[in-house]
Amino acid sequence: MARIEFLGPIGKEPLEVDIKNLKELKEIFSEDKKLQEWLKICAVAINDTMVNSLDVDIKPNDKISLLPPVCGG
Amino acid sequence: MLELYDGPLHVEEIIAKWYQDVKDKNFGAFIPFIGIVRDEKGISGLSFDIYEPILKNWFDEWQERASQEGAMLLMAHSKGDVPNHTSSYISAVLSPQRKVGLRLINDFVEDFKANAPIWKYDLIDGKRVYAKERSTLLNGAGLLHEI
Numbered sequence: 001m002a003r004i005e006f007l008g009p010i011g012k013e014p015l016e017v018d019i020k021n022l023k024e025l026k027e028i029f030s031e032d033k034k035l036q037e038w039l040k041i042c043a044v045a046i047n048d049t050m051v052n053s054l055d056v057d058i059k060p061n062d063k064i065s066l067l068p069p070v071c072g073g
Numbered sequence: 074m075l076e077l078y079d080g081p082l083h084v085e086e087i088i089a090k091w092y093q094d095v096k097d098k099n100f101g102a103f104i105p106f107i108g109i110v111r112d113e114k115g116i117s118g119l120s121f122d123i124y125e126p127i128l129k130n131w132f133d134e135w136q137e138r139a140s141q142e143g144a145m146l147l148m149a150h151s152k153g154d155v156p157n158h159t160s161s162y163i164s165a166v167l168s169p170q171r172k173v174g175l176r177l178i179n180d181f182v183e184d185f186k187a188n189a190p191i192w193k194y195d196l197i198d199g200k201r202v203y204a205k206e207r208s209t210l211l212n213g214a215g216l217l218h219e220i
Contacts, residue, residue, distance in 0.1 A: 007122070008122045008124070008190075008203075009122070009203035022216070026217045029219070030219040036218060039215070039217045039219070040214075040215055041215065042214060042215070043211035043213045044213060044216045048130060050211070050212065052216070065124065067127075068192065068205075068208070070190055070192060070208055070209055070211060071192065071208040072121070072150065072162065072191030073108045073150075073186060
């Protein structure tokens with residue numbers, strides 16, 4: 001199972017999901033209308049590396065992080 | 074060197090420690106930038122969440138970039154609540170000469186604002202309010218959105 005972490009202000013508990021790639025995760029999330037507002041503005045990292053494509057295979061034990069807009073300092 | 078602290082930064086101590094650590098390393102320029110929380114829009118302070126693994130990777134990449142110019146970067150940032158008129162952020166560059174250092178501190182802080190995985194909240198009436206309008210989308214944002 002891959003673990004999904006919702007970082008910063010999203011305020012949602014982590015999820016464990018059985019998926020083979022990010023397209024499947026997008027499908028799962030499409031049913032969560034409240035989360036869609038965050039997904040519009042969130043970037044994605046897999047095992048702490050940012051990704052730009054849905055064509056990424058997900059292995060069991062992968063960590064997927066959702067990162068909302070940032071503002072340090 | 075990347076340092077994270079709970080609450081406001083003890084600026085005098087951090088700067089003094091950094092100066093002691095580096096003064097014998099033959100850098101000609103030590104250029105610090107100190108961010109101070111302003112009293113504005115009715116806030117009592119700011120608050121921060123940090124995702125440390127990606128922040129560390131981001132910082133290490135910058136350190137490598139600086140080292141290619143013979144320079145070195147230092148950074149301290151707060152986690153949690155930081156009251157008005159205290160500091161949440163210090164960064165500094167050490168470089169052989171001033172010009173490289175001034176350019177690097179500018180580029181480093183600009184990229185920090187755009188890419189460091191840190192989330193800012195205004196403290197208003199004791200509550201944390203995400204500073205969404207002042208925040209910057211990360212590269213690749215919207216990847217999992219349905220449209």
